[in-house]
Structures are given as C-alpha cells and as structure tokens.
Amino acid sequence: MDSVISIKGLRKTYDAGTEALKGVDLDIRRGEIFGLLGENGAGKTTLIGIVCGLIRATAGTVTVDGHDNVTAYRAARARIGLVPQELAVDMFGHVRHTVEFSRGLFGKGRDPARIEEVLRSLSLWDKRDAKIGDLSGGMKRRVLIAKALAHDPDILFLDEPTAGVDVSLRRDMWALIGKLRDEGKTIILTTHYIEEAEEMADRIGVITRGELILVDEKRAMMEKLGQTRLSVGLKAPLAALPPALDGLPLTLSDDGLTIVHQAGGEGESAEVAEILKRMIAADIDIATVDSSRSSLEDIFVDLVGGKRS
Amino acid sequence: MNLNAILAIYRFELGRTWRTLFQSLATPVITTSLYFIVFGSAIGGRMAEVDGIPYGAFIIPGLLLLTILSESIGNASFGIYLPRFTGTIYEVLSAPVSATEAVIGYVGAAATKSLILATIILVTATFFVDYSILHPFWAAGFLLLVTLSFCLFGFILGVWADGFERLQIVPLMIVTPLTFLGGTFYSIDMLPEPWRTATLFNPIVYLVNGMRWAFYGTADVAPGVSLAATLAFMAICLFIINWIFRTGYRLRT
Ligand SMILES: Nc1ncnc2c1ncn2[C@@H]1O[C@H](COP(=O)(O)OP(=O)(O)OP(=O)(O)O)[C@@H](O)[C@H]1O
Numbered sequence: 001m002d003s004v005i006s007i008k009g010l011r012k013t014y015d016a017g018t019e020a021l022k023g024v025d026l027d028i029r030r031g032e033i034f035g036l037l038g039e040n041g042a043g044k045t046t047l048i049g050i051v052c053g054l055i056r057a058t059a060g061t062v063t064v065d066g067h068d069n070v071t072a073y074r075a076a077r078a079r080i081g082l083v084p085q086e087l088a089v090d091m092f093g094h095v096r097h098t099v100e101f102s103r104g105l106f107g108k109g110r111d112p113a114r115i116e117e118v119l120r121s122l123s124l125w126d127k128r129d130a131k132i133g134d135l136s137g138g139m140k141r142r143v144l145i146a147k148a149l150a151h152d153p154d155i156l157f158l159d160e161p162t163a164g165v166d167v168s169l170r171r172d173m174w175a176l177i178g179k180l181r182d183e184g185k186t187i188i189l190t191t192h193y194i195e196e197a198e199e200m201a202d203r204i205g206v207i208t209r210g211e212l213i214l215v216d217e218k219r220a221m222m223e224k225l226g227q228t229r230l231s232v233g234l235k236a237p238l239a240a241l242p243p244a245l246d247g248l249p250l251t252l253s254d255d256g257l258t259i260v261h262q263a264g265g266e267g268e269s270a271e272v273a274e275i276l277k278r279m280i281a282a283d284i285d286i287a288t289v290d291s292s293r294s295s296l297e298d299i300f301v302d303l304v305g306g307k308r309s
Numbered sequence: 310m311n312l313n314a315i316l317a318i319y320r321f322e323l324g325r326t327w328r329t330l331f332q333s334l335a336t337p338v339i340t341t342s343l344y345f346i347v348f349g350s351a352i353g354g355r356m357a358e359v360d361g362i363p364y365g366a367f368i369i370p371g372l373l374l375l376t377i378l379s380e381s382i383g384n385a386s387f388g389i390y391l392p393r394f395t396g397t398i399y400e401v402l403s404a405p406v407s408a409t410e411a412v413i414g415y416v417g418a419a420a421t422k423s424l425i426l427a428t429i430i431l432v433t434a435t436f437f438v439d440y441s442i443l444h445p446f447w448a449a450g451f452l453l454l455v456t457l458s459f460c461l462f463g464f465i466l467g468v469w470a471d472g473f474e475r476l477q478i479v480p481l482m483i484v485t486p487l488t489f490l491g492g493t494f495y496s497i498d499m500l501p502e503p504w505r506t507a508t509l510f511n512p513i514v515y516l517v518n519g520m521r522w523a524f525y526g527t528a529d530v531a532p533g534v535s536l537a538a539t540l541a542f543m544a545i546c547l548f549i550i551n552w553i554f555r556t557g558y559r560l561r562t
C-alpha cells in the first residue's frame with residue numbers, strides 16, 4: 001500500500017517531564033481518511049504537532065511523501081494543511097486576507113480565483129470581507145479550514161474539527177471532509193465523537209497514554225471486536241436454562257426473567273435465529289426481544305478501559 | 310527562498326499598522342513635537358549653543374533616536390508576541406518558512422514602520438527648528454543600521470516575553486532611561502566626573518553621538534567607535550535569534 005506519511009519510533013517527552021508519546025509507529029495511506037481516537041491527553045495533538053513541525057520530537061522520524069520532516073521540512077510541510085484544535089485566529093483580520101496570507105506563507109503566489117473557490121466551498125464567500133472576530137465559532141473553524149486548504153495541500157490534518165459545532169454543521173463538516181477525500185486528499189482527523197470516526201474514517205487508530213494500541217480498518221475492527229447481544233425477556237421466571245438450549249452460549253439473569261446471548265463479530269444472526277427457534281419449540285413464553293450490535297464507542301471504551309486496569 | 314512567505318508576513322504586519330494608523334504614527338509625532346516645544350523652544354531659547362550648534366538643532370538626532378529605539382522595539386516585539394499570545398503563530402511554524410525568512414518578514418515590517426516614522430519626525434522638526442544634515446548618506450545608513458538592530462532586539466524581546474508586562478518593561482525601564490541619560494539633551498562633556506566616565510558605559514551614548522556626527526559633524530565619541538558599537542549590538546542580536554530558532558526557544562516545544 002502506498003504510504004504518504006510514515007512515522008517511526010516517535011517519542012515525545014515534554015520539558016515538564018510528561019511522556020506524551022512512547023514510541024509510535026504509523027503509516028498513513030494515500031487518499032484515506034484516518035481517524036485518530038483517544039481520550040483527553042492521549043497524545044493526539046502532540047502527534048499531529050510533531051508531523052506538522054510545531055513540536056520537536058524527542059526521538060523518531062517522520063517522512064512525508066518520502067521527505068524527512070526535519071531535514072527536508074520545506075518539501076514535507078508544503079504538502080500539509082493543518083486545522084488546529086484551538087480556535088487561533090487573528091480577531092482583527094478579515095476573512096479573505098487571512099486566507100490569502102496562508103497561501104502566501106506556504107509559498108504560493110496570489111490566486112484570487114482559487115481563494116474564491118475555497119471560500120465558496122466552505123460557505124464563507126458571503127463573509128469574505130467580515131472581521132474574523134465578528135464570526136461565530138463554527139464559522140471561525142471554517143475559516144481555519146479555508147486557511148489550511150488555501151495552498152492546495154495533499155494532506156489535511158484536522159484536530160477535532162467538530163468540537164463545539166452543532167449537529168447540522170457537523171453533518172456539513174462530514175460532507176465536506178468526504179468531498180475532500182473524493183478530490184484525492186489524505187485526511188487525518190482526531191475526534192472525541194466516536195460516531196464521527198465510525199461515520200467517516202476508513203481506518204482507525206486508537207491511542208491511549210502515548211501508545212498507539214490498535215490500528216485497523218474500521219470494518220475489520222468492528223467485526224473483530226464488536227459484539228452482538230441478544231436479550232430475550234420472559235413472561236415467567238425460569239429457575240435454570242432449559243435443556244433444549246444446551247450447548248448455546250447463553251446466560252440467565254439472576255431474577256430468571258432474561259436470557260442473554262453475547263457473541264463476537266459478524267455472522268451471528270444465524271445463531272440468533274437458532275436460539276429463538278429452540279426457545280419457541282421449548283414453549284418458553286417470550287415477552288420482549290432486544291438485539292444490538294456494539295458500536296465503535298463500546299469497542300473503544302473496552303480497549304482503553306482494558307489498558308488502564 | 311520562500312519569497313511569497315516573506316511578502317505575506319511583511320504585508321500582514323504593515324496591514325496591522327494600517328489598522329492602527331493613529332497610534333502607530335500620530336502618537337510618536339505628538340510626543341516628539343512636545344519635546345521640541347518644551348526643550349527646543351522653551352528651554353532652548355534661553356540656552357547658549359552646544360558645540361557650536363543651536364540647542365534646538367542639537368537635540369534632533371537624540372530625539373529622533375529616542376522615538377526610533379522605542380518604536381522599533383515596541384513594534385517588532387509586539388509583532389511576534391501577538392501571534393504567540395493568540396496562538397496564530399502555529400501557522401508560521403507549520404509553514405515551509407525558514408527562520409531567516411520569518412525574521413526578514415517581521416523585522417523588515419517593523420523597520421519599515423520605524424523608517425517612515427523617522428521621516429515624519431524629521432519633517433515635523435523643520436516646523437520647530439532650522440537644521441540641515443551634513444552627511445545625509447551616513448545619517449540614512451546609520452539610521453537604517455540602528456533601526457534594524459533594535460527591531461531585531463525587539464523581536465528577541467517578543468519571543469522572550471511571557472506576558473504584556475514583560476513586553477513593556479525593557480523599553481520603559483531600560484531603553485528610555487538610557488536614552489535620556491545618553492546625551493540626547495546635552496553633550497556628555499558638560500557632565501562633571503565621575504558621571505562623564507560612567508556615561509561612556511551607556512551604549513546609547515554611541516548611537517546618539519554617531520547620529521549627531523552624521524547630522525552636524527561634531528560628536529563626543531569618534532564616529533568609527535559609534536559604528537563599531539552599533540554593529541556589535543546587531544551581531545549579538547543576530548546571534549541570539551539564531552540560537553532561538555536553533556533550539557526552538559519559546560517557539561517550538
Ligand atoms: N506544551 C506542553 N507542555 C507540557 N506538556 C504538554 C504540552 N502539551 C501537551 N502536554 C501533555 O502531553 C500529553 C498529551 O497531550 P495532547 O495535547 O497531545 O493530548 P490530546 O490527545 O490531544 O488530548 P485532547 O483530546 O484533550 O486534545 C498530556 O498529558 C498533556 O498534558
């Protein structure tokens with residue numbers, strides 16, 4: 001697979017002594033949306049900061065399209081656009097100027113048509129002459145995205161792009177990110193909203209306490225680690241599981257009113273059907289049937305929780 | 310060389326001046342005018358010539374420096390401190406911009422501002438006193454050198470400062486007093502010992518006298534010494550800035 005960013009043995013210990021990254025290896029594939037999940041303080045922003053040149057690594061290397069991001073920083077950085085987690089904007093500046101400024105900073109000549117295109121794609125064209133300080137939080141974040149896109153980077157880092165953004169804007173943001181991927185950009189995003197990673201990402205990396213504990217295709221991860229859970233409520237309590245259900249991975253609740261079936265991964269629906277068939281055949285009175293598949297959120301909580309204990 | 314980046318920073322910084330045109334230009338002009346009225350006209354009218362120069366004219370080089378030094382430090386330090394304070398510095402740090410390019414952009418813009426200001430002050434002075442500049446090229450060159458040096462110094466301050474108070478403290482507590490004591494309003498030969506010798510440890514003395522030599526051809530210190538002192542100061546600033554970017558001091562964690 002064609003890797004566009006290659007991170008090897010990355011460590012960061014801050015001056016204060018915090019070990020924010022403890023040896024991270026990661027390859028980002030060209031054209032994918034990579035979701036970086038992790039709790040507060042896991043090291044996501046530190047990782048992004050090092051790749052983008054804001055933070056110095058204590059050890060390890062990062063190459064962007066084959067260019068080392070320290071020794072060949074110009075080539076490496078020119079390919080990257082960064083939307084930071086914090087809403088850092090020049091309050092007194094104007095929208096169009098600040099986007100033009102970004103383009104210049106990355107070495108590109110003036111191109112009013114391209115700036116207009118970027119502003120339009122983010123629904124900021126009407127606000128082009130507005131003072132940034134007068135914009136709403138969601139608009140400010142879009143201005144930051146416009147700035148990151150102004151120099152036409154191949155790779156876009158979005159550090160919590162939807163933090164503090166309302167539900168409908170969040171949908172818009174997802175649509176926008178999807179569009180950017182369709183244009184061929186590689187996108188790395190961090191998020192606390194697991195549904196966001198579930199919705200958007202092709203691959204997901206889980207980072208906790210400075211360690212990347214899992215990287216996988218989103219689908220594979222859900223299949224491998226996801227759970228289907230079937231719970232059947234009974235009209236009358238049972239003292240024990242009837243013999244008809246022997247050999248199936250079932251548990252009976254303490255009050256004898258619920259039978260629970262829990263199993264990993266995909267392809268369990270056949271088993272679920274089998275359970276229900278046998279229960280009906282055994283004349284067990286069923287009151288309710290409830291089935292659910294675990295979300296990425298459950299997987300994440302399990303993973304991080306397991307790591308902690 | 311990322312010329313577009315230098316231009317972007319330079320334009321951005323000058324744009325900031327434009328937005329605050331009144332503070333940027335009017336305030337120093339008013340202050341300087343007040344000095345001319347009080348020292349040049351009111352007091353100077355009762356004073357004899359100093360070193361053969363009418364008092365009103367004698368104080369021009371020093372007054373010019375007084376404003377240029379504090380404005381250069383103020384503008385350059387604010388220019389880099391503000392993005393650090395608001396966090397927008399992330400963009401410059403993540404861009405394919407070298408340390409040299411960033412410094413040229415920021416310091417160049419601050420220096421431009423100072424030079425515009427110097428021109429305005431010199432024009433303002435003609436309303437109060439008659440004067441002519443003996444070595445205009447030396448004066449311009451020396452002004453440029455001093456301006457650049459102090460903008461570099463301001464840049465260092467702006468990187469070092471971790472609060473607005475610190476940003477103010479060096480210009481207010483060190484540079485302005487030293488300028489007042491540096492022979493702006495008097496010839497150091499007028500001082501009794503040991504003050505005369507003590508004054509020679511004040512680096513601003515060399516700047517004021519260098520400027521005065523360029524203006525009128527007389528000075529308490531040889532012009533070559535003034536030039537050497539200014540160049541040395543500039544070299545120290547460049548050395549520190551180089552160190553800042555090499556270590557990432559206060560810019561990259
Ligand atoms: N500039 C800094 N100086 C010292 N320690 C820092 C600095 N920045 C981050 N840290 C520490 O490094 C660790 C990782 O922080 P980081 O910002 O990378 O986490 P994160 O995953 O982005 O968290 P969040 O989801 O809250 O944004 C934390 O323990 C944090 O306190």
Ligand SMILES: [Mg+2]
Nearest residue numbers: 044045085159
């Ligand atoms: Mg973060």
